[in-house]
Amino acid sequence: MRITIDDKWTATVTGDPLHITPRFDFRDFRVRIATYANVEERGRFLLDTFGSQPWLWDTPDELRFDRASRQLVGAEFQIAGEAADAADSARVPAAPLVHPGGLRADEAQDFRLEVTSELCRAPGDTVLTCLRDLDVLDEPLEARIGIAPDVALLVQHGTVVGWSLTDPAQYLTTGFAAPDPAPPAPATRLLLTECLDLVTTELLDEVRDRAPAALDRLRALDQALRTQPEDRHRADALLSLIADLVEDYADRPPGQKP
Template sequence: MRVTIDDDWTATVTGDPLHITPRFDFRDFRVRVAAYAHVEERGRFLLDTFGSQPWLWDTPDELRFDRAGRELVGAEFQFPGVEAADAEDSARVPATPLPHPCGLRADEVRDFRLEVTSELCRAPGDAVLTCLRDLDVLDEPLDARVGIAADVALLVQHGTVVGWSLTDPVRYLTTGFAAPDPAPPVPATRLLFTDCLDVITTPLLDEVRERNPAALARLREIDKALRAQREDRHRADALLSLIGNLVEDYADRPTGQNP
């Protein structure tokens, strides 16, 4: 199967997905599937590979390929920085076809641009986060879900990549380049994860920024619950990396002082 990613740039689906654990950096709201462990290694990785990458003020999503074999060796995706799609649209995300573990091989050694998605769809319980090029994608079935890594899939429609998804996102919570906790998340973390997503992907975030008393009270409740959680500290701290900043900027700062 051949897929188009950017106009006339194509890649062929192969049999081997990436054997790299995804990292969901909650503070930066992005997913990394790559072996680099810090900024310096990331810089060398970008120099040694080709594909879609940031350039000056342009920050597309990233798919990186080995120059010798043209095989996919890493990816980085940004969640849309907008309000999540409503429940009705999210419910329209098709359940099929199921993700099929695959790799990608570039059809030629040439850079391209992978546009950042614009729509975030949340499944019930946030079991899957799906990011789409636009909501028109939901009007027709998908051709395939190309599972490029564990629980990470590219969505293909009419032969073109139109989005991506992360299944069981709470499992992969971390900050920066750190590896996620290999132990499964506890139920309390799953509930708090949904609470945190409610803060940053619904109108609640606007209410926080406007210092609405009820919204700030809810934000403080979530912050307190995260700090009090004894189990699953790595994931709780990952959620706190963003929620704690919001508390500091809006709930703790005196009215009239901009963050």
């Protein structure tokens, strides 16, 4: 199967997906699929590969390919900051099922992968689906290509129109740290949903406006994350963003900009 990623730039689906554990960096709100462990290694990785990457003020999503084999070797996706409403999220089709596969660039040439604009949250946040736009939901998907564990590219009319992350709680982390390989605690899954409710809905605007009820909810969530007795790696990953919001809006005097 050949797919289009950026206008006329194409890649061919192979039978070899990446065997790299995704990292859901909650503070940066992005998913990384790569082996680099710090900024320096990331820089070398970008120099040694080709594909879509940030440049100056331009920050597209990233698909990176080996220069010799043209095989996909890494990816980084930004999560849309505002969630679609429940009715639209419910329209995300269950079919087709994910088919594991890698990508081989049809030519060794850089391209640009536009970031998605719509976040659809499945019930319980068991799957996060990021789409180019909501018009994608008006027609069936052609394929789900599982390029890495629990990460799939969504294809419609031969073109990549989004991506998804299944079981995002499993992959919670910060920065370049590897996620905890143990299953997430049930409390962590509930806290992830509370955090996403806060940062992807109108509640975030209420926090920024310092609405008392919203700030009370923010402080309660911050406290719950700080006192969770288990699954500390994931709780700290969620706390990394929530604590920043507390500092910027709940702890600062009104009128003082964050």
